[in-house]
Amino acid sequence: MSLLFRLRSSGSSSRTPLLSATTRAFADWRHDIASKWSSQEEIEEARHWVETFKVDDIPKKHIVITYSASSGPGGQNVNKLSTKATLHLSLKTASEFLPGFVVKKVRENSRHLTKDDEIVLQADESRKQSENMQAAFHRLHQILVSSVAADVPGVTSAEQKQRVAQLQKQEAQQRRKLKSIQKDKKQSRRSRGDDY
Structure with a gap:
């Protein structure tokens, strides 16, 4: 249930109940996020990992990159050269260089996962293979970081x-x-009976 839905469904127009609903909804949200982690140390470790993990930290030996003909405009360049980069990262091999909680969060939060338990990304914005490969690595980095950051509560x-x-x-x-x-x-209602 989203925070906005909880606020709208609180059903009161005065400010105090809305503030109470906001406080309760925020507390529920914090509890939901915190319950996704086994300990506070794991949250701190994940927060540190999100801050320090860089694109260059992804080892190229665990990545399979294939090149194929790109689609779209480009004339003869598109027809002659294979510039589209397709990146494959198996989560089984990724567990060798990624912490366990990262692999777990990618499985929970990523929409880029295939049935074979791997992340598949494509990049064909550029006319150069090297630029498309770098773009695919940047997307992979973004997916890994955002999968973990989605469940890390802020400080x-x-x-x-x-x-x-x-x-x-x-x-x-x-x-x-x-x-x-x-x-x-x-009290004013009760005291009326004495006036008669």
């Missing part, structure tokens, strides 16, 4: 924590104020 800054604490305090004050208004309203 909360001190300002954000302070802002959340302030909003929670305001919410509690507003709730107490509404409760006292309700209390006064009920």
Whole structure:
């Protein structure tokens, strides 16, 4: 269930219940993300991996690259040369150079996976084989990083924590104020019986 759907389905138009719904939905989302990891150390390791993993860290010996004729405009160049690069990375061999959580997250989050448990990418934007090969490697890097980063919760800054604490305090004050208004309203209804 998405955060936006949860907010819209909270069903209240006043600000306080919406803030409560926002707080609950955010807490549910954080719990869902955190429950995808076995420990806080694994989250920290994944966060570090996302920040430090570069395109050059992908070993070319684990990648199978084939070249074929590109499609689209280009005249004789398209007909004569094989410039389209197709990259194949088997996740079985990728486990030799990628941490286990990366392979797991790629299997969970990537839409580029085939039935044979491999990532297949094509690049044919350029008229040069080398540029298409580099583009395919950059896409592979992006897929690997985004698969892990999708489940890594962000680091909360001190300002954000302070802002959340302030909003929670305001919410509690507003709730107490509404409760006292309700209390006064009920007491005024009870005291009418004495006037007769």
